[in-house]
Amino acid sequence: MPELPEVEVVKLFLEQKLLHKTITKLEILTPKSFVGNPEFIEGQKIIKFSRIGKQLSIYLSNKLILLVHLKMTGQLIYDGYVLGHPTKDAFSSLPSKSTRLIFTFDDKSKLYFNDQRKFGWIKLFNQAELVEAQSNLGLDIFNPDFSPKYIFDQLSKSRRPIKIILLDQHYFAGIGNIYANDALFLSGIHPKTPSNKITLKQAKLIHKYLIEIMRQSVLAGGSTARDNKYIRPDGTSGQNQFFFRTYERKGEPCLKCGTKIEYLKLGGRGTFFCPQCQKL
Ligand SMILES: [Zn+2]
Numbered sequence: 156m157p158e159l160p161e162v163e164v165v166k167l168f169l170e171q172k173l174l175h176k177t178i179t180k181l182e183i184l185t186p187k188s189f190v191g192n193p194e195f196i197e198g199q200k201i202i203k204f205s206r207i208g209k210q211l212s213i214y215l216s217n218k219l220i221l222l223v224h225l226k227m228t229g230q231l232i233y234d235g236y237v238l239g240h241p242t243k244d245a246f247s248s249l250p251s252k253s254t255r256l257i258f259t260f261d262d263k264s265k266l267y268f269n270d271q272r273k274f275g276w277i278k279l280f281n282q283a284e285l286v287e288a289q290s291n292l293g294l295d296i297f298n299p300d301f302s303p304k305y306i307f308d309q310l311s312k313s314r315r316p317i318k319i320i321l322l323d324q325h326y327f328a329g330i331g332n333i334y335a336n337d338a339l340f341l342s343g344i345h346p347k348t349p350s351n352k353i354t355l356k357q358a359k360l361i362h363k364y365l366i367e368i369m370r371q372s373v374l375a376g377g378s379t380a381r382d383n384k385y386i387r388p389d390g391t392s393g394q395n396q397f398f399f400r401t402y403e404r405k406g407e408p409c410l411k412c413g414t415k416i417e418y419l420k421l422g423g424r425g426t427f428f429c430p431q432c433q434k435l
Contacts, residue, residue, distance in 0.1 A: 316349065338361055
């Protein structure tokens with residue numbers, strides 16, 4: 156599944172290509188993939204893009220907002236570029252059998268929303284509904300209010316392992332599995348540490364490394380893990396996987412001390428750590 160840096164890359168790309176374009180038509184091929192009345196979209200100009208966690212918002216000139224969630228297999232295709240989940244047929248003729256929605260713009264260009272497994276969606280909201288829909292999300296890492304104190308306060312609410320809480324969207328929006336693993340490694344914190352045992356000093360480290368890793372990943376065009384769930388707009392893999400510190404490195408030597416990276420499952424998610432550098 157695309158994580159925060161990948162969705163940020165998608166946002167930056169669409170901003171470049173679609174800002175100030177007017178949507179002239181929306182074709183709904185799969186009703187499940189779109190929630191809202193398409194009549195409220197047609198004739199509207201795109202005035203802004205924003206993102207919280209893995210959710211992308213497209214602001215329209217009539218003050219309505221399209222909220223996009225790609226989920227497991229969603230992809231946006233525009234101008235020969237594929238954003239999100241890669242599939243073999245991504246570059247075949249469009250629309251394909253996975254095409255769910257087609258947006259047409261005033262310059263006749265088209266944005267395709269493809270989704271093999273149909274878990275992704277685009278929903279139309281007004282401002283109040285959007286606030287309500289996102290009220291259960293923690294702060295986004297790139298939000299200016301995302302601070303060491305915020306991390307500390309959120310973590311102090313739970314005794315569950317820190318790795319599980321970092322991934323919980325109610326506490327923090329958009330920290331994916333790759334980034335939680337590596338931020339804990341760089342901070343020298345064992346993934347099973349009870350959240351409320353984390354000190355403010357440790358929260359400062361988590362903050363520093365999370366932001367560092369996320370920025371690096373956005374610059375590298377996102378990560379393509381072994382599940383191949385994400386490719387960059389030009390169809391090539393993201394390059395960030397070459398910076399993974401622990402993620403998918405089970406049995407390989409720790410980059411700090413050479414000890415073999417260990418693996419365990421926490422809350423059903425693959426967890427990688429150095430037993431030497433990250434003591435419980
Ligand atoms: Zn180590």
